[in-house]
Amino acid sequence: MSELASEGLASFDSRAISSGSFLHTRRETRRKTSRLRVSWIGDLGPGISLRCLVPACLLRGTRSYPSLRQLNRRTEQLWGLSVGNSVDRAGQRHVISLSAEFPEDSRLPGSEKVFQDAIDFLGEVIHQPHLVEDLFSAETIENEVVQHRRTIEGRIDDKRSWAIQRCVEETCFDEPWRFHEYGTLEDLESATPEVITELWRKQISTAPMHVHFSGDVDQQLASEALLPLFAGRGSEPDQLSEPFPLKKATSPREITEYFQVQQANLVLAFRTGTRFGDPLHESMLVANGVLGSFPHSLLFTQVREKESLCYTVQSHNDGSSGLMIINAGIDGDSAPRARISILEQVEKVRQGQFDDEVLEMTLQAWDSRLRMIKDSPASLAEFDLISRITGREQDLDSLRNRIAAVTKEGVVEAARRIELDLVYLMAPEEAP
């Protein structure tokens, strides 16, 4: 097993179970619970809302626990085993996951045990859902379509992420990054028991699959117990699309949309021309840090603290799409001023007009942020999975070293690649 040398903590011991099937386990002795994540990978694109229904249907009942109520009673019986599903996007990939957390056997009273029962339960959820004549029941599909439709419709309730998503959709109208991980309402119309059951069968047999486990369990025992989760894997995994090329900025466009809101949301999309694997990628991460991802960053100290223009302002760099997104929650009347001030801060980074101390703080903050990942099995699994599917450096300590080596010149060189592509404003509707 490899070790994260500097702190003596176990990293994931990874192995391929079959083509497209991977098991990652690590021994974690510091915590009171074990954590398991099972993920299936696909491409972002049309039809993904149907894929979102699969894990939701799996959590509606199994062969032994055929109703929602019986399933939930079983999780309570298993010492409050928490099980949930999630859908995410990572670069141009769509990730569907089931995650579970349950107490370590050593923490339970007397001779109580839960590890094997928890894994068996998860295996049953994945491989033996409650089916009626070999199909998910019409009622389950109907319920889950309604639920997922509401989830999609409910996205607008979070105004800030709505504004950011709208900005990305407009900026990347013909690129895969435009797809939201929940998919579209139109796609949901084709959901039937047959379609979703077939998607489930394909998912568990051919979608690239990763299982991440952290717990205080002997590695050999854990691997043996987890193997049945890979039952029925085919020999030919789905081929995922080739990496989509990076685009350059066009002449900046502007879009304003009006909503019933008290606060305006300003979102600026930039093209950075760099992505994971690019020699300048780590410099771009640091440039983004100097600009806007920490409390000492220019956007926070200038736009918020000095000019009092907003409560939230931050920048985010996506290493897959090469986009940098800056968003700010502002007063509607301040939009022109906020925009000028934000662009001034970008220009300062481009011109190297920031103190060495800000760079130093950014390097420290990045290092600390990456080290803290090691305390959380969920974050470690997330980091490992996303690195594998997006081509990011997989070794946390190597990434730390590469970030620590970034210089001011590197930051300036990276920042000079940043080009504004689109300005999106979510503005309050005018009073009638």
Added chain:
Amino acid sequence: MTWIGDEIILENATLGERVVERTHASGATVAFCRKPGYLRRYSCFSTHFGSVDDRYRLGSSDEVVLPDGVAHFLEHKMFEGPEEDAFQQFSRLGAMANAFTSFVGTTYLFSCTDHFYTCLDHLISFVQTPHFTTENVEKEKGIIGQEIRMYEDHPGWRVYFNLLAGLYKQHPVAKDIAGTEKTIAGITPQLLKDCWSAFYHPSNMILLAVGDEDESQFFEEAGRLLSERDMGPDPQIEKIKTAEDPGPASKEIRESMQVARAKFLIGWKDIHDGLSGRELMRKELVTEVLLECIFGQSGTLFEDLYRRGLIDDSFGSSYQIHPDVGHSVIGGEVSDPEATLEIVNQEIERIRTTGIDPSDVERQRRSSSGHLLKSYNSLEHIAGIYCGARFQGANPFEVVDLLAEIGVDEINERLQGYLMPEEMACSLVVPG
């Protein structure tokens, strides 16, 4: 003399946790919880001054009435120093600092991987060194104004605070933590200084660290740092309570927002007299188990509402308790609030008649034990649980014994006379 009295050791074998507590000569409660192997260290300095503390008296002087939002305003302003703000000091060390204001307290915190004692020094220094000027207080009104507006656009926040406004006639728990733009308009440097002098005296505060540090070194350093400033004698604060009358202020509060789906909460108020310590914790636990038995995901009600498409996974329950009042809240995103309310009331009446099934209580006991173990993985949760319990005069670990003690009779007894229609209020955020 650095310390007063003996050290107190709070420990629990089931959880495998131990907290050592001492009282500093200044009056501050200082506590330490060691978490072997964790890279992060977390520390917080919390004052027992939150949004419910709207009236007070020092010794025999006149009663002071505070405008809504003062505790939160003070939280913002404490970060400001004469040279630079406190965020910068932590950033320089690769640490992250933050703060939050709740109903009952204000907490300043940092987490770091290195330079723990330098960070601890910064934490104590900035919280004990106010710097309020007319200019910086006026500037903060703009930032907090934006924060208030951000929450005004947050449907989950609105529906919750509208419910509190419906439940309570007089009690300050119903007030928005940040106040309103109007209430904060009158805040002056002198008002902040007065509040700081009264509520930020060490005798009203807890300093806690959680992480892999040496216990005796922690107490030595913390003792030294707390002795650096003379904070004067205990100001003898008397918090003046506002008595709450039975019955809701309003049966229903409805607000329309640009949301996809209605958000619906139902709440029931509790009035009790001066609960604290074990008694308060017991009532909280009994109520939580009761709510889980009736409204939890393993109950018949949840399954029924879910299958009818009335609710989704967001449906849940919670209980919040204060020494003089408390309230249960259930709800989430709901498609037909009237129908849901009717079914909920019928189910409560049914269970009031039939009683809770003893096996449900037993399952909740197992499930809660597992959740409790899980919560002790997180440094933040440990800090939150500890400070919350200490502010209520309780031992945080007593919940383990209480969980073993409570039985179905006590739960059924609690249901008699509780969750009654005459104590109920509803809050709705509807699309519009």
